[in-house]
Structures are given as C-alpha cells and as structure tokens.
Amino acid sequence: MTDLEAMARVRVSSGCPVERLVCHPRLPLVAGLDGERPAVHVWSCEAGQLRELGSVGAELDGYADALGWERIERTPALAWHPDEPRLVVAGGECGVVQWTPAGLSAVDGVPSTADYRSLAFSPDGRTLWASPSSGDGWDSSDVIDLASGAVSSGRPWDTGVAQHPGGGLVVTLTSDQAATHGLFAQVDSGAPTGAMRLLRRALILDVDDYETPLFSADGRHFAIRGNAYENTLEVFEFPSLQRVLAMTLGKPSPGYPCPQEWLDQMYAWSRHNLAFGARPGVLWVGTPTGALVEVDIETPRAVEHDVLAGSSVSALAATATGELVLASGGELMLVSVRSDPGATHSTDDSDASTAAASAVSEFLDATSEVPDGGDLEEHLVLTDGERTWNSDDLATVDTATAEEPTWLQLRAAITKACDVQT
16 A cells, blocks of 8 residues: 655745646756746755755746647747756747756757757767757757767657666657657667667557656556547556557547537646656556546556645656655645555565666567668558557558547558559
C-alpha cells in the first residue's frame, strides 16, 4: 500500500495556474509553465520544501483570449541540462535564453532567426537539439554544439525528446494529421556531430497532437498522452513496444460537431498529468477532481488518493528522488511517496539502472540504423503496439475497416485509388 504525504505547498508568485511541470533529471529543481502568460517559473524542491528561485518572461503580456495555434505559438519551450542547474527557454516572445541561479543569459550559437517550438539537450549536455530548424523550418531541426556555437542540420522532429534512463537512446515524435511516428534514436556520448541516429524500429500512433513520451525509472515502460480527437493515455512495454494499457480519460469523442459539454470535460483533464515515480511499474495520473490515481501497470490495478480535495490537477511531475510535484490553481505541492517495504515492485536504484541498461541493449540488438539520408517510409518497421508493418506490407494495403486506425484507412484508400488509375 502506498502512502502519500504533503510536505510543502507554495503559492506561485504570479498567482497564475501552472499548466506543465518539468523536473530536473538529477537536481532538486522544477520548472513550470505559467498558464496565463508566456512565462516559466523555477523552484527548488530541497529538504521537503518548495522555494521559487526565479522566472523567465514574467513581465510579458498575458495570453488573454488567444486560442489554438495563436496560443501555441506564444507558449515557451523549455529543457533542463542533464547535469547542471541550467534551463533553456525558447519562444513565447522571450527569444532563446537560459536561466541559471546566477540569472538570465543568452545561449551561444543560437541563430537570431530561431523560432523554436521544442528543445532538448543531448544526454551528455554538449548539444542542444531544437525544432523547427532556423533555416529550413519543419523540414529539419537544428543541432547546436554548445562549446563552439556551430549549428548543423538534423532530422525533423516536432514533439519533445525523452531520454531512456538506460543511456544512449532517446525517443521523439514527428507528426502528421493522419499519424504520428515515435522515432527512436541512438546517441553516442561525445559523438562529433551530437545528432540523433534514427533506428528502424518505430511506433505509429493514430492522428496527431501528442505529448512527449515519458519513461519509467527502470526503462521498462513508457507512457504517451494526447490525440487530437480523443483524450488518450497509452502505456507500452520496452523494449518489446507492446501496448499494455490504453484508455480514454473522460468520455469518448461523440464526433463532430462536438457538444460543449464534451469539450468541457475533455479540457478539464490536463495534458501534462502523468508521472512515473521511483517504484517501477507504477504510473501516477492527476485528475480534474484533485485525486492522484496510482496505476499498477502489470496488475492492472488502480488506487485513488485524495490529495487536493476537489481542486483540479493542472500539472504533475516526479523529482529525481521520487517525490511528486503537482500544480493546482496558483499553487504547487510537493508530495512524499512511501511504499510498503514488501511491495511487489520494491527495488533499489541499482536494480532500476541495471534493468534500464539491459532494456536498451535488448532494443538495439533487435534493430539497425536508418541510413543517412534514407527515406523513413522505406526503412521504418512500424508497430502500434499490437501489429507490425514494414514498407512492403504498407505498399500493398488497399482495404481497411472503419474500426482500424485513421492512418491505415487513408493509406488503403490512396493505394486503391492509385491501383484504379493504373
């Protein structure tokens, strides 16, 4: 049985809600996106306390009535350095700047024309990956060597980068309206270019509008939130990529036009309401009622913990030491997670590290790199967690039922139309 204890609760200096939280991977630091203006706040979460350290863009005008793409274009992107207390923030009218405890400064090598929507550090911290490219737009990404300031071109990606805890492997998303690809890439520490080297095994998700994947501490599971037309949560095993959990948060989409009641309940669920804690196999989900749901992925079993007494969870994240940080309204709360010592999933850090490294090795042994400049459609081996397709399989797909994914229905229709024309 897991016991949750609230250790600290603080008011955000702006008084505004926080809509996304990103914890530093090693240090007791957390950054949060302001829900009412293109600003980022930074807190320390040390010794069971929360203390606001600074902000980026707090002086900027609020979003007001901006919706859709207008709002998205003003929302900052952010990324923590893997080892240092350094946060890079881009977009949202503040340009590209970095926060450290010493204050704000420019990022050497970042082009003045850059309008990045997503950022990530390479695992060794020497390279900054940024998308879209300052030169080619969404057709490529920028690979910035932070020591020299040199900028080179990388493969296109558009939705964050998640580092596998086993090291040397990352996953990112590239989206189209019909489908989203989860692309895995190998990254060698200290490699000359610092670029991602894409691998053939990949995930395919229906339609678009997903959030950055999230790995468990032992690297044996990853979760993805999103979908433009549903409010989905999917969990996959790693390295098998088998889907082990799929659910819609709230009511399924009734189709278009959508009733306002359905839209209200869909947007009541935060898109950043997931966290894997220190205990492998357990996913935490924040709800609109203020509860945290503890989901045992392998059982599966869910236990609801009343934490905020009716206040919606607008963001959730896990610290490097396993505490949970959650946002609600204009407040942040730090929560301690204590588990029964005899719990099935009880493990220590060395066990989790060994499992994570083993998972990466197993995945790499079962795939190969996409050749430089190679066409992804030709080389990727895709899975949706249940079925697998290679390029030859997809080239012959000319029928699909209404129950099958949208992307597969569209591909079948295009293939059939081309066959008729020839």
